[in-house]
Amino acid sequence: MNGELALVLVATLPLVGALLTVLFGLRGGFIALAVAASISIALFVLILDVAQGGVIEIAVGGWEAPLGITLRADGLALAFLTMSALVMVAVILFAQGGFAPRTIAGKMVEKRASYAFWPLALLLWAALNAIFLSRDLFNIYVGLEMLTLAAMALVAIGGKAESIAAAMRCMMFALLGSLLYLLGVSLLYAAHGTLDIDQIFARTTTANADFVAAGLITAGLLLKTALFPFHAWLPPAHSNAPAPASAMLSALVPKASFYILLRFWFEAVPDLANQAVMWFLGGLGALAILFGSLMALRQMRLKLIIAYSTVAQIGYLFLVFPLAGGDYSAQPWATNAWSAASFHAISHGLAKAAMFLCAGLWIVAVGHDRLDGMKGLAQAMPMTTFAFVLAAMTLIGLPPSGGFTAKYLMLSAAFSAGDIIWVVILVAGGLLSAAYLYRPIAFVFERKALQTTVFVSHRLQAIPLILALAATLLGLASNIPFELLQIGRPFASSGEME
Amino acid sequence: MITSAMIFGLCGAAVIGIGLYGFVIHRNLLRRVLAFNVIGSGIFLLFGAMGYRSPILGADPVPQALIITGIVVALSATALAVALVVAYARATGQSTLPEDGAEHKTEDKADER
Amino acid sequence: MKSESVTQAKKQPDMIEPLFDLILSALILATALAAVTGRQVFRSVIFFIVYGVLIAMAWLRLGALDVALVEAAIGAGLTGVLLLGALGRLKHLGQISATSLSIWFRVAMAFSAAGVSLGISWAFITLPEPVGLQAAVNTQLTIAGVENPVTAVLLNFRAWDTLLESVVLLVALIGVWSLAQNEDWGMRAGLTTHSPSDEVLTSFAQILPPVGLLVGVYLVWAGSSQPGGAFQGGTVLAAMALLIVMAGLMAPPRVGSTAVRLIVVLGPAVFLAVALTGALSGQFLTLPPAMAKALILGIELFLMLSIAATLMLLVLGPPESKAKQ
Numbered sequence: 001m002n003g004e005l006a007l008v009l010v011a012t013l014p015l016v017g018a019l020l021t022v023l024f025g026l027r028g029g030f031i032a033l034a035v036a037a038s039i040s041i042a043l044f045v046l047i048l049d050v051a052q053g054g055v056i057e058i059a060v061g062g063w064e065a066p067l068g069i070t071l072r073a074d075g076l077a078l079a080f081l082t083m084s085a086l087v088m089v090a091v092i093l094f095a096q097g098g099f100a101p102r103t104i105a106g107k108m109v110e111k112r113a114s115y116a117f118w119p120l121a122l123l124l125w126a127a128l129n130a131i132f133l134s135r136d137l138f139n140i141y142v143g144l145e146m147l148t149l150a151a152m153a154l155v156a157i158g159g160k161a162e163s164i165a166a167a168m169r170c171m172m173f174a175l176l177g178s179l180l181y182l183l184g185v186s187l188l189y190a191a192h193g194t195l196d197i198d199q200i201f202a203r204t205t206t207a208n209a210d211f212v213a214a215g216l217i218t219a220g221l222l223l224k225t226a227l228f229p230f231h232a233w234l235p236p237a238h239s240n241a242p243a244p245a246s247a248m249l250s251a252l253v254p255k256a257s258f259y260i261l262l263r264f265w266f267e268a269v270p271d272l273a274n275q276a277v278m279w280f281l282g283g284l285g286a287l288a289i290l291f292g293s294l295m296a297l298r299q300m301r302l303k304l305i306i307a308y309s310t311v312a313q314i315g316y317l318f319l320v321f322p323l324a325g326g327d328y329s330a331q332p333w334a335t336n337a338w339s340a341a342s343f344h345a346i347s348h349g350l351a352k353a354a355m356f357l358c359a360g361l362w363i364v365a366v367g368h369d370r371l372d373g374m375k376g377l378a379q380a381m382p383m384t385t386f387a388f389v390l391a392a393m394t395l396i397g398l399p400p401s402g403g404f405t406a407k408y409l410m411l412s413a414a415f416s417a418g419d420i421i422w423v424v425i426l427v428a429g430g431l432l433s434a435a436y437l438y439r440p441i442a443f444v445f446e447r448k449a450l451q452t453t454v455f456v457s458h459r460l461q462a463i464p465l466i467l468a469l470a471a472t473l474l475g476l477a478s479n480i481p482f483e484l485l486q487i488g489r490p491f492a493s494s495g496e497m498e
Numbered sequence: 499m500i501t502s503a504m505i506f507g508l509c510g511a512a513v514i515g516i517g518l519y520g521f522v523i524h525r526n527l528l529r530r531v532l533a534f535n536v537i538g539s540g541i542f543l544l545f546g547a548m549g550y551r552s553p554i555l556g557a558d559p560v561p562q563a564l565i566i567t568g569i570v571v572a573l574s575a576t577a578l579a580v581a582l583v584v585a586y587a588r589a590t591g592q593s594t595l596p597e598d599g600a601e602h603k604t605e606d607k608a609d610e611r
Numbered sequence: 612m613k614s615e616s617v618t619q620a621k622k623q624p625d626m627i628e629p630l631f632d633l634i635l636s637a638l639i640l641a642t643a644l645a646a647v648t649g650r651q652v653f654r655s656v657i658f659f660i661v662y663g664v665l666i667a668m669a670w671l672r673l674g675a676l677d678v679a680l681v682e683a684a685i686g687a688g689l690t691g692v693l694l695l696g697a698l699g700r701l702k703h704l705g706q707i708s709a710t711s712l713s714i715w716f717r718v719a720m721a722f723s724a725a726g727v728s729l730g731i732s733w734a735f736i737t738l739p740e741p742v743g744l745q746a747a748v749n750t751q752l753t754i755a756g757v758e759n760p761v762t763a764v765l766l767n768f769r770a771w772d773t774l775l776e777s778v779v780l781l782v783a784l785i786g787v788w789s790l791a792q793n794e795d796w797g798m799r800a801g802l803t804t805h806s807p808s809d810e811v812l813t814s815f816a817q818i819l820p821p822v823g824l825l826v827g828v829y830l831v832w833a834g835s836s837q838p839g840g841a842f843q844g845g846t847v848l849a850a851m852a853l854l855i856v857m858a859g860l861m862a863p864p865r866v867g868s869t870a871v872r873l874i875v876v877l878g879p880a881v882f883l884a885v886a887l888t889g890a891l892s893g894q895f896l897t898l899p900p901a902m903a904k905a906l907i908l909g910i911e912l913f914l915m916l917s918i919a920a921t922l923m924l925l926v927l928g929p930p931e932s933k934a935k936q
Contacts, residue, residue: 515724562761
């Protein structure tokens with residue numbers, strides 16, 4: 001299998017899997033597992049190929065841009081593709097039991113949620129891969145829509161009134177975001193006759209439409225990423241969904257729109273990235289960190305703490321704009337800041353998925369997710385607790401972990417740039433996340449004999465543990481991912497990881 | 499020169515504003531879905547008008563193709579949104595979303611995991 | 612004398628066309644406003660459908676016949692049916708709450724919306740010289756295999772977009788199905804009601820569908836050289852199927868039926884199969900010029916079936932037994 005075929009498979013296998021699970025509902029879990037394994041193999045081949053031979057690019061149908069669509073696998077794309085694959089494999093393994101068809105009188109009977117979960121999960125994965133590989137702004141739009149619809153359906157899959165309400169609220173924000181994005185893209189096409197990111201970068205005229213388009217596209221993507229102040233839809237949506245769904249929703253979905261913002265501001269229109277815009281985005285990120293963390297401190301339900309944590313952690317991602325964007329892109333510390341954003345996105349994805357899966361297991365054990373009812377769970381389920389603590393370490397940014405590497409890179413960039421405000425924000429954010437994550441851990445470690453616990457198999461408990469370990473490993477062996485990230489990165493200044 | 503493209507482009511821009519207004523002021527979910535569709539068709543109209551600006555070359559087929567894709571995507575989203583509205587009304591008897599405070603009071607029960 | 616009247620006749624088209632466009636635009640704005648601010652939701656939806664038809668007319672004026680067909684069929688037609696159906700369900704289920712917002716909020720929002728429109732208009736007016744892809748498309752049209760440039764873009768140049776789009780329809784359908792109640796799973800799509808069949812509706816439903824089937828297939832077939840295509844044809848078929856179901860001549864299909872799932876999956880599956888066949892030799896989604904037309908028509912016919920089925924099922928909604936009071 002060569003690299004180009006691997007790229008095509010990574011993009012299309014989730015679609016194949018989804019079609020099969022629609023058709024063969026009773027075998028949904030098994031098909032999803034087989035497809036997940038195949039995609040992982042294809043992705044592995046792709047990573048090897050890119051690591052050895054550099055960026056791989058395909059003009060779909062043989063049509064070069066601007067007439068056709070280009071797909072490209074570079075370091076950044078591979079990083080996000082790997083994150084998605086790890087989380088999706090874990091989720092698919094985790095959900096095998098919970099979303100299996102019922103067996104009544106020896107015959108397998110299809111049920112609503114156990115049928116719908118598998119195609120929706122695979123289609124979510126398909127959308128992610130399509131977005132991460134695409135160089136065409138409209139193609140990205142179609143992928144975003146697929147992602148939004150799949151995510152909305154997954155939010156509501158539990159069937160409770162609260163989940164349906166959360167899905168509706170989610171949808172209103174997401175639909176508005178899509179429209180704004182589409183409007184911006186249409187203006188760019190009208191001004192420059194192309195939808196390709198690199199060709200937009202190479203444009204020779206600057207139209208007023210460029211500024212309006214940049215504003216619209218950014219606004220639309222901010223709505224979808226749930227950045228402060230557009231975060232209201234996220235906590236209810238993520239906390240009311242079943243655990244495997246929450247894991248996908250929190251770990252992966254906001255990363256897609258962030259990824260597009262990254263591509264847009266660093267590769268399509270870096271010339272428009274003036275300091276005001278970059279600091280505005282960074283400022284919103286700082287507010288997200290503070291607001292999300294403070295809200296997380298007030299919650300009494302574990303899943304809400306984890307959901308608000310996502311609101312806060314998304315804020316960290318946006319610090320990449322003031323530290324590596326616009327004028328700073330040629331500075332030596334830009335590499336660190338830019339890589340930090342990816343490290344953070346990936347380690348957060350792994351850790352957040354692990355946390356939601358742990359929460360899911362604890363809910364199975366005690367029947368609810370109220371903090372005060374979770375005392376003694378550390379003794380009852382040490383494996384899950386260990387996974388949760390490891391994941392918390394990544395989110396707080398304690399060494400060794402991927403989160404620590406990300407914070408360290410970001411801090412070093414902020415120091416080099418002399419912008420101490422971001423240092424303060426990063427440190428404050430770390431302290432706040434320690435505070436809101438300490439609370440559930442403290443409750444769980446309290447010594448108390450639990451009245452009734454449902455037994456949870458060790459196989460299930462191992463899954464979040466592996467995810468959390470992966471997040472930690474990202475910090476221990478950060479050189480390889482760091483080098484991989486740089487492949488195909490435009491304006492790569494010679495920064496080196498210390 | 500007042501061309502068709504100019505007229506319909508501005509019309510599209512105005513329709514986008516009308517749709518945005520409707521989206522923001524209404525609380526009724528069905529009306530918001532309707533407003534969403536108005537915004538969408540306004541965007542498409544503007545997009546298509548922008549592709550019709552060159553009298554020599556004629557209409558640009560790429561925006562037209564993208565708009566067709568957009569209309570189908572918008573319908574998919576509308577269908578799901580409408581189904582959500584109906585499902586929500588069936589569950590609660592309401593056609594507007596409650597205020598945010600009410601969402602966080604219920605616990606996550608194991609049997610609905 | 613004669614030359615004068617000739618110049619007179621030439622001047623009139625110059626004046627009439629922009630005048631027509633202006634009047635059409637005014638009507639569009641008026642119906643859009645009525646749809647958005649109407650007091651009753653039912654009236655708003657009706658105005659929205661009218662608005663959709665007017666937009667379709669605007670597409671004709673903009674030289675976009677394919678888009679006009681899709682807008683009329685899907686944008687106005689199916690969307691309107693969806694909204695009306697939902698309205699009926701909501702009336703059946705509970706109250707339709709009215710909005711009561713302060714006048715100042717409305718005014719502020721109106722100004723903001725106007726500001727956005729002005730910003731967009733400014734960006735539009737100050738666009739540089741048009742740089743569309745007409746030339747590129749025309750040059751490659753013969754290699755693409757079809758004469759209709761829009762079909763060439765949809766099914767050849769940007770086929771990956773269209774493939775993803777056909778899957779987006781499927782995502783929506785699975786999502787809609789998943790909103791059924793647990794006990795209704797697998798049942799017939801839509802609300803099961805026992806309404807007396809209407810004579811006129813039944814007659815229409817007996818006469819029209821065969822005609823509709825022909826029209827639908829023709830739209831797909833002709834779409835390679837004239838306005839038309841899988842989406843237009845599929846919508847006509849969906850409309851015919853809905854007509855038959857609503858007239859009571861046929862029960863809505865079961866959501867759990869394998870045949871239904873097969874039809875819904877067939878279009879994207881064939882599309883993917885064609886795409887991946889070339890991938891093994893390094894040509895993802897590449898249509899060899901010699902076979903391009905045949906492949907495009909083949910894909911479109913299967914796509915038409917899936918689109919028809921999916922659109923019909925989307926409009927019917929999730930399986931729903933009559934709500935217990």
